[in-house]
Amino acid sequence: MPPAKTPVTVDALLADDGPPQRRAIAKAITLLESTRADHRAQADELLTALLPHTGKSFRLGISGVPGVGKSTFIETLGLFLIGQGHRVAVLTIDPSSTVSGGSILGDKTRMEHLSVHERAYIRPSPSSGTLGGVAEKTREAMLVCEAAGYDIVIVETVGVGQSETAVSGMTDMFVLLQLPNAGDDLQAIKKGVMELADLVVINKADIDKDAATRAQAQITSALRLFGHHGNPAHAQAIHAAHATPGSPEAEVRFWLPRVIQLSALLGTGVDAFWDAVLQFKSLQAANGRFASRREKQALAWMWERIDAGLKQAFRQHPRVRELLPQAVAQVAAGRLPASTAARQLLAAQAGQA
């Protein structure tokens, strides 16, 4: 879709007037995804104007390997939340779309009831750029959806590469979907995804209740093991749980990651899932972690974009482009120390060589 010719107005985004608002959202996100410098300037202006109207949604990250049933889960959850009066936006981060040139998950028939619902907005993954670039567009799209009044924003990832880290870095709560077998929790541990999870959901529990219960026990103990070693918040939570009743430590309560079972296909357990989310949300609000997590995310996002910008400027610098091929060849051949090459190239960019 080419960027819109007429500018998107903040008013059009804020007015909840059905189809015209949906078109304004689509136009705004397309503008954000444009690589043209003038569009980027317009997008920055729009974002800054929107900002006071953002941040009021609950941002829910959902991950899991292909086949775990994310689409069915999100469709079931989305319809459940709409039934409770919410408006639900679903955004996707799919790093593979940057290779294929289009999101493999772009097909809205994936969530056939949710995608046609007037109180839902579904947007596939941006289909160009690095994972960092794709994540940035998705973060910005999230702000647009929030300004447009969607009070639940679900950011889904396909569980490829580092996309889980990107999603957990832009959401208030990160949920990991697992199948009721012991194999893929080891993968999640290995990739460091398990320790990102605020909640682990064993989906398809209807297929084999015993296996699901075994998986629940295993993952619960894995969360304890890795939480205890790797996660200061976890240790603090355990400390608080053992504090003398009435003492200040006992007053501050922290969330301990937990594991639940459900069947998205049958719709069983979705209400218990949402209860857990609400408990998490109120605990995070009470202990201050909700706000501090968003603050950290915003700053981390800023630094990530700065790093990406610095690298891009370096590679595009005329003198660097001129010197780089030979430096790479010499370093690869062992004729120039890598650290010396780095210093020479940096000096060239700075105009000192």
Place this chain on the structure above:
Amino acid sequence: MPPAKTPVTVDALLADDGPPQRRAIAKAITLLESTRADHRAQADELLTALLPHTGKSFRLGISGVPGVGKSTFIETLGLFLIGQGHRVAVLTIDPSSTVSGGSILGDKTRMEHLSVHERAYIRPSPSSGTLGGVAEKTREAMLVCEAAGYDIVIVETVGVGQSETAVSGMTDMFVLLQLPNAGDDLQAIKKGVMELADLVVINKADIDKDAATRAQAQITSALRLFGHHGNPAHAQAIHAAHATPGSPEAEVRFWLPRVIQLSALLGTGVDAFWDAVLQFKSLQAANGRFASRREKQALAWMWERIDAGLKQAFRQHPRVRELLPQAVAQVAAGRLPASTAARQLLAAQAGQA
């Protein structure tokens, strides 16, 4: 130790003349570790002059959690190698030394026989800078030791933070020491260290032979599991192993990570360990991975130093230093989109704002 007043000559480093050469090595490494710009220029000059004399050693990385027996292992191995006619350098990467201001492993009494041997050179971790900076100094010190004729360079890490990745990124072979119990292999898997290992050594096998054998079986299957899923080289090796005999695929042979037991304290199994290292080395030479790994490492090192340099220049830019505090405050407070702040700061550095 302050940097040397008289310059280090390449000749002094190349001449294997006992104590004077040792002093030249120490002076050269001290020069490399200096942060003064003129020292850095001298160091770059020295490194470039040394480079044709480097690269001929075998670079062996050794990691493992505190208490696994790294010092005893390195002492036993070092003396074994000296007995075979080698000269052995031992360098350490200890990120905690940048906090404490001195390496906790600096005490040479750790390896009391090896440290006083005239055919061994032991240098503790550089004690300032980021992990990237410490790793850079160690890589450069490695080049000095190679030029000085040490044909085995052991780079040891204390297994803290990302130091294992740094060590595996500068060595020809990465060895992980484990204790004969099942607990710490899960930690190694979680931290992604297991998949870096070319060889896993279960040390202290004398204490409980049964436990060591169980651990060996467990880690072997863990290596297979994670190797198969995560490591293309592993998949390729398995593919080659199943190829039709005589076909081109069957001719190219790859190393499959393996697990051995030994007791560094009793000195049993060190010869079998070294046999495994030599098998690895000849296989890597035959299939071209020895050279390609070094090439990749050199280029990765160059880019890492460029990234670090770009970040430093950004943070030190006067206009950035002026604008950064307010940008950080506004982003943290949710009054400025993070991506907009990033673009504004980058423009400020580029002189456009």
